[in-house]
Amino acid sequence: MGDVWSELIGQERAVATLRRAVDGKSHAMSHAWLFVGPPGSGRSNAARAFAAALQCPRGGCGECEECRTTLSAAHPDVTLLRTEQLSIGVDEVRALVGRANMSPVKQRYQIVVVEDADRITERGADALLKGLEEPAARTVWLLCAPSADDVIVTIRSRCREIKLVTPSDDAVTELLVSRDGISPALAAHAARAAQGHVGRARMLARSEEARIRRREILALPGRLTSVTACLDAAENLVSSAADEAAQATAELDARELASLQAAMGLGGRGAKPRNAQAAVRELEDQQKARVKRIQRDALDRVLTELTGYYRDVLAAQTAPGVPLVNSDLADEIEPFARQTRPEHTVRALDAILQARTALEGNVAPLLALESLLIGLAAARKVS
Numbered sequence: 001m002g003d004v005w006s007e008l009i010g011q012e013r014a015v016a017t018l019r020r021a022v023d024g025k026s027h028a029m030s031h032a033w034l035f036v037g038p039p040g041s042g043r044s045n046a047a048r049a050f051a052a053a054l055q056c057p058r059g060g061c062g063e064c065e066e067c068r069t070t071l072s073a074a075h076p077d078v079t080l081l082r083t084e085q086l087s088i089g090v091d092e093v094r095a096l097v098g099r100a101n102m103s104p105v106k107q108r109y110q111i112v113v114v115e116d117a118d119r120i121t122e123r124g125a126d127a128l129l130k131g132l133e134e135p136a137a138r139t140v141w142l143l144c145a146p147s148a149d150d151v152i153v154t155i156r157s158r159c160r161e162i163k164l165v166t167p168s169d170d171a172v173t174e175l176l177v178s179r180d181g182i183s184p185a186l187a188a189h190a191a192r193a194a195q196g197h198v199g200r201a202r203m204l205a206r207s208e209e210a211r212i213r214r215r216e217i218l219a220l221p222g223r224l225t226s227v228t229a230c231l232d233a234a235e236n237l238v239s240s241a242a243d244e245a246a247q248a249t250a251e252l253d254a255r256e257l258a259s260l261q262a263a264m265g266l267g268g269r270g271a272k273p274r275n276a277q278a279a280v281r282e283l284e285d286q287q288k289a290r291v292k293r294i295q296r297d298a299l300d301r302v303l304t305e306l307t308g309y310y311r312d313v314l315a316a317q318t319a320p321g322v323p324l325v326n327s328d329l330a331d332e333i334e335p336f337a338r339q340t341r342p343e344h345t346v347r348a349l350d351a352i353l354q355a356r357t358a359l360e361g362n363v364a365p366l367l368a369l370e371s372l373l374i375g376l377a378a379a380r381k382v383s
Helices: 012-023 043-055 065-071 090-100 122-133 169-180 184-194 198-206 208-218 227-264 273-318 327-338 342-360 365-381
Strands: 032-036 078-081 110-114 139-145 160-163
Touching (some): 012 043, 012 160, 043 078, 043 110, 043 139, 078 090, 090 110, 090 122, 169 184, 169 198, 273 327, 273 342, 273 365
Parallel strands (some): 032 160, 078 110, 110 139
């Protein structure tokens, strides 16, 4: 195992800034940081690595107890909020602020890491602002978001920004080979297909099922030959995403419900059925929101794969010789590209963007996907 920075591939500039802060050079340290970067760039990994380095007496060796417990979310002075809900509410933020104001047990730092700061509600942001304006002496806030614009301006103005970038395919390939033992050929294929998203590349490299699902998505553009085909494909995509979400949460939902029932004393003496029913309903609402988010994430992967496909089509139409994201499908993409003109492909890419915006705006997934696939079919037929 290397030091805590070893897996932050392609992030040399960000790591250099964080190292200076850990070393205390040139007043580089701040009580609040905002880690931003595209999906898969490693925002949360960078925040956790920084937290470990701050707690480590050797600045992030990766081997000591402070590093290991921080990276595994077991350090008593490091609080990690990784929400599976659609938003982070005011009560959760107030609890974090309360935690942040406590003195560190081990006398170094009290660190709070919020992986999805862009999901903090307006009321939650007001509560967080108070914590950032009046921080305790040894408290450090580490917030993560896709971009600074995704965070309320009053919050981001009080943070030092760390920008992460999309790592190169070669860097992702090297990581998969050295860390996960993936063969060089498969690692290179997964890195290229994932377009710099390290987590996605690892999933593709390790899971045959994930590779099959990706191949099915990339086959869609050639199969959208009628409205019926579009509607059927949309229904299958939404159903598959729902099944994936249900499978991912079923065991956790059951554990949470059993834990709540035990805590409320259901089935035993002293139970308060009315209070228990309200608590169960609240838990069920939270679990439904989690399923919704996981389903939306699954559909977002569909949109990402389709974006890569049509990007390749546009490249084949306008810049022959440019390497394709889906180079393994070149024999399918190039004939597809000859059937339409670049402006049609741009319309298809616009349709994908509109679908993503619709899903983010809580449009019903089936409606958003039906509209998308019909739009893709229409773009191909334009002459």
